[in-house]
Each structure stands twice: as structure tokens, then as C-alpha cells.
Amino acid sequence: MEMATRLVNRKLLTPTFLCLWVIMFLVEFVKGALIVSILPVYMGDVLKLSAFAIGLSFSCQYIGDNLFRSPAGWLIERIGFRLTMTVGLCITFGAVFIITFMKTMGFIVLGCALLGIGTAPLWPCVLMGITAMTEENKNFGTAMGVIQISSLGGTGLGPVAINFLVGVSYNLVFWVLLGCIGLVILVSLLLPRQAATGHGGEANAAHGAPIAEHGGNELLKGGVRQIGRNLKETLRHLRQHLKVSRLLYPALFLQSFAVGLLTPVITLFVRSELGLSPEAFSLMLVCGGGITVLGLIPVGKLVDRYGTRLFLNTGFALAAVSVGLFAFTRTLPLVWLLVMLIGCSYALILPTWDTMISKLLPEGEKGTVWGLFLTIQGTGMIIGPIVSGKMWDAWGASAPFVASSVSMALLFFIHLYISRKPSSTGVTILD
Template sequence: MNIRNRLSRKFNFSGMTAYFFILFIIEFVRGAFLVSYLPSYASEQLHFSLSVIGLAVSVHYLMDNAVKVFAGYLIDRFSTRIVLFTGILLSIISIMLVVHAQSEWEILTATALLGIGGSPVWLVCLSGVQEECRASQMSMLYLFWMCGLGLGPVVMNFLMDVDDQVVFNILIGMLCACGLLALTAKSARRSGISKLSLAAQLKMLWERIAKTGFLLPSMILQTTAGGLLVPLLSPFATQHIGLSHSELSISLIAGGVSALLILVPAGKWIDRLGGKWFLIGGFGIFALTVFMLTFSNTFIETVFLSMILGASYASLLPAWNAYLSRYVPQDSVGAGWGLISTIEGIGVVAGPALGGWMAERVSASFPFWMAAVIFAGIACYYLFSRTENLIG
């Protein structure tokens, strides 16, 4: 028996269980690196400007989104172990490159490699989800994703006070453990390997999405609406609601905890009852709460609204994923989810810029109102459209 099989039997990880932990580790490392380690180390130790650091973070997310389709194609054609391990290896190289960086281009190259290396993880997770319990498994994926993304910066901020080298060692150690887990994990359920070229697969998927009419604009609109609020949450909360930074942090934590508590039960309910009313209710309640947030003027009100936002978002996520899965060909799930992620990424890129422009040209509340209108419009569409056969 080879080493990989011995380790697989010893740790007894099923495919999806291993993917849960791989996703958690990768998001933990990326959050810790981009939010805590890179800004501090690059500015204080390497003496790079904040503009270079900001550009490096943008390059990371740009490359993450840009290679999604190609990463999905590789997942359809090669072993998920190989794809994951290669991505993790690139992530290790990227962090080691930062420590020895001497120029701006080395920093940009390092964050680009981290974006490329982390890009396949979410797609591998999606390709292994079983249709009969999709919403439940997606809830668990979102749970591990949120925990990793949130805990990474928090834990690293404490460790940064100890020593930068300690943080570096921890990040590298976690990625090495992640690589070992990727190599030893049992494969999750995989669909057949498509014999079509990447271009043919994408054309087929695009035609399926285009025929749905509203699905394509809905994918872009909802991520754009969410993106409108990203650069405005902190200044709006402190300048217009009057919260302190500590109160804002507590509000965000309350929303996050609410989302985490609802995610798993919502996934189980969607598997049993169908997702249509979770889509309608999630979009509708989210729209109403975003609108009400602009009239909040106390800390207690803001915390309460944040908890409603978190709960509605958590009930929406697995239902939306289950809806999208109906349009992904079973013999090319990697490329399919890669294209969907890329399309949704358009809104992620465009939203923040539009939100900042609206706040400056109209008012600080206007982007929130526009986001509420978009979410309410999507909820109304699914309420009055005949989509029962698609989302339950």
C-alpha cells in the first residue's frame, strides 16, 4: 500500500469532508495574508507604499477571478488532487516570495500567484457537491468559508504583535498541511469527463444560461448591488449613524454570527421544501433591511438590522446555488461553475466603483437605496415568474 493510501485510511477523510477543511485553511490563509500580514509586513519591513499594497490586493482578486474558467476546465480534465495540490504549491511560493521581495513587481507577482493558487478550491468544492443534498452541503461549505475568512485576520492580528516570523511560519505550515490533506483525501463524487474542448463547453453553458432570459442579468445585478455597499459600510456607519469603530465591529460580528447560525438549518430546509420561497424571502427581506438601515440612528437598531441581514443572506445563499446548479452540465461542472463565478465577478468588480461614485454625486444613502431596489426587483421577478420547476 502506498503512502497516500495509508494516510487516507488513517485519517479517514471523505472527499467533501476534506474539501470543507481545505476551503477553511485556504480562506484562513488568504484572509490573514491579505488583511493582516501583507499590509503590515510590506509597509513596515519592506517599506512599500500603501498604493502598491492596495494594488497588490486588487491584483490578487483580479487573477483569482480571471483564471476561474481555466481552473474549472482543468478540474474537469485532471484529478482534483493534482489541481488542488498545484494551487496550494503556488500559494506557498507566493508567500515565500513576499518575504524576499525587493521590488514592487515581486509583490504584485506574489499576490497574483496567491490568487491563481486559491482559485480552484471553491470550484473543486462545487464539483463534489451531491445533487440530492446540494443545499445542505452548500450550507456547510459557506459555513467553513465564512469561518476561515473571518478568523484569519482576527487571529493573525493578535499573532502579529508577537513576531512576523511566527505568522510566516504558521501560514506556511497551514498550507503544507493543506497540501498533504489534498493529496490524501478521497475523491468526492465526480461526473463524467467531458470530451469537448473548453470553448465548446463554454458555448454550451452560455447558450443554456442565455435561454433563461433573466438569469444572466440577475447574476450580475445582485453582485453589483452587494458591491455598491462594500466601500461605504464603514464611513456610513461612523459618519451618518454615529457608531464608533468598536460598535461597527460588534454589529458586523452580530450579522456574521446570525448568518452562521442560519446557514446549516436553511440548507436542510431547502433540500426538503425547495428553494423558491427562500429565494423570494431572502432577496425581499434583504432589500427591506438594507433600505431600513439608512434610517437607523442607534447602535441597538443597527445590531438588530445586521442580524436580519445575516439571516436573510444565509437563507438566500444555498437556495441561489441550488438554482444555478440546474444550468451546469454534469459532464463539465468545473468549467461551468468557473464561467458562473466569472460572470458574478463582474458585479464584484463594478459595484464598489459605482457605489463610491453614487455616494459622491448624489448622497451617502443613495447607493443603499439603489441596492435595495435591485434586490427587491429580483425578489419580485421570482415571485411572479413561473420558476417552480426550477427552484422548487
């Protein structure tokens, strides 16, 4: 965080932003520890559950997370920013509690599903908060660079740190994770009621959205009928005000699908095709991930100054070429070079992609649109691993990497098209 303080305008480092940074880091820390280090071994070796139970638990976590992002975004506009985040974190605490103390398959699967549901509001809330906080200073890209550091840092540090405790006791591990979630619940109470600038409430009211200032009363008054009217009003508002190219929706899917294709096979590929040791593979991940992390804030600052088009085009093209070459390269020096290039490509893509999306949000339903876009994007992370395994079995080890490269190439051409489309068509220009 010291590096962020030196590189980021101090206007960005508000108490709200710092709270979001801490929440993002600790939640991703807990998820990374559970999904990567704890659950596969704990469920298999300690609880003696089947591979089917492990796979079902993971699927329920991903599905719960993805399905509830859109409702979470919708709720932010209705019951408030702070309440949505806090309720989600409380559900997350309950999920970790169930996984900690319940030993049967049914409860573990339930706990994983609740983990996904509870963490679903995280990204919609964070993105909604950043959108509001950066509206005046136009520094969304810089903010996303700092937030991505907390996300990647938590995801990476969680499994590493927890591995040191697993040898002591799983009970200790689970109590540490429960303590982390308890801490973020307390931090969430420091958030403002709604993620808006001083004029945010008026903007929402002007567009007919029942806003969070009323503490959810407008949502709950009238029971189910009122909720139904709210949903109809939301759909009407989106039809009238959400003006984006239809190609954006497959682009949202492809952006995560390209990553999802590689997630289940990268370790197997490196071990079986490249012959690298676990230590060498870990060093490779640190190298590629470190380059990405180091580039996030500088790229974010450049995006705020020069726009998103150049950085996304370069990032997609670089990712397509480097991942494609990685599929057929067996020379270790070239493999290391490609890993560094992939790290560079994601440093260009990660803060820039969400900055581009933030420019497309209509007034009055920003939380809902963030949730919708994140749901579409998350679908790629669900389908990608399934397709990847089939491709590996049918066409060999290089096939998932070729498919990922092709997905990035398609993204390059889609973005090239929609970023140059004239504004007279009703589509927002991306710079």
C-alpha cells in the same frame, strides 16, 4: 464542526467532504488574514510602499481569482479534481512565499496576483465535489450550509487570530500562513482523482467531454491543437445543453455586486454616520455574522426538503428592505435590528443560491459551468467597490446602501420571474 455533525446526515460527512471543509477553512483563513489584517499595514508601515502599490496588489488578487475560475472549472473535467486543486494550492504556497521573502513592489504585486490565481480553483472544485457527492441523497443545500460555515469561519477567524501574532513578529505570521497552506496541500492529496459518483465518468464520456480519468492524457495529447479542439467541443456542448434564462446572467452579477457596493464603505459609514466605536462595530459584525452562520445549516436542510424558490424570494426581499432602511436609520436600536435582519437574509440566500445554480448544470461540463457562473458572479465584487466609492463622493454616504438595496430588489423580481417560467421554454424550473 460538532454542531454540523449533530445537524447533518452522517452520509454527507464523508472523508472527501471533510477534506474539502478543511481546505476551504484554511485557505479562507489565510486569505482573510492577508487581505484584512496583514497586507494593508505590512505594505504601508513596514515596507513603506505607496497607496497605489497597495491598491494595485489588491486589484491583482481579485482579478486573478476571478479570471481563472472559468479555466479552473474547465480543467477539473480534463486533468482531474485532485490535480486541479493541488496545483492551485501549490501556486498559493508560492504566492505566500513571495510575499514573505520579497520586499519590493513588483514582487508583492506578483505575489498577490498569484494568490488570486492559486485560490481560483477553490470554489469550482468545492462546488463540483459537493454537486457529485450530494447527487444521490439530494442534500446539496445542507452541504452548502456546512461549507459556508467553513468559508465564513475562516475569513472571520483569520484576521482575528493573526492580529494576536502581528505584535510578536511578521516573520512568525508568515511562517504560520505558509504552514497552513502546506497543510492544505497535503490534505488535497487525499482527495479523489475526479469529483464524481460511480457513474460520473460514464456520464461525462457520454457527452463527449475528455474526462479526468485519463489523468490529463487526453488534454495534453496533440499539444495546442488538442487543447483548441477541447475548447471548441466545450463551447459546442454548452450551446447545446446549457438551457437557462438569459436573466440568470445579470442575476449572477447582481448577487455579488450588491455586496461589493458595501464592502469598502461599511466601516466608514458606521464610524462617520452612526458614530460607533471600533468595539461596537466589531460586536455588530459578530452579531450579524453569527446569525448568518447559525442559520446556514437549518436553512440548507429546509431547502433540500422544500426547494429554493421561497427562501430566495424571502431572502432577497428581506435584504432589499433592511439594507435600504439601514441607509437612512440613525437610531441605534433600529440599527441593531436591521443588522440582525440582514444576517437573517444572508442565511436564507447563501446556501440557497448555490443550490439553485446546481439544478441548472448540464451533464458533462459541470465544472466548466460552475467556473463560468463564478466568474460572472465575481465580476460584481470587482466592479461594486469602484462604483461604491464614486457614489459616496457624488451623492453621499447613503447612496451605496440604496444602490445595494435596489440591486437586491432587482434580484427579487428577476428570480420571481425565472423561477415561475414554464419548463416548455427550455428553462430549468428552480424547484
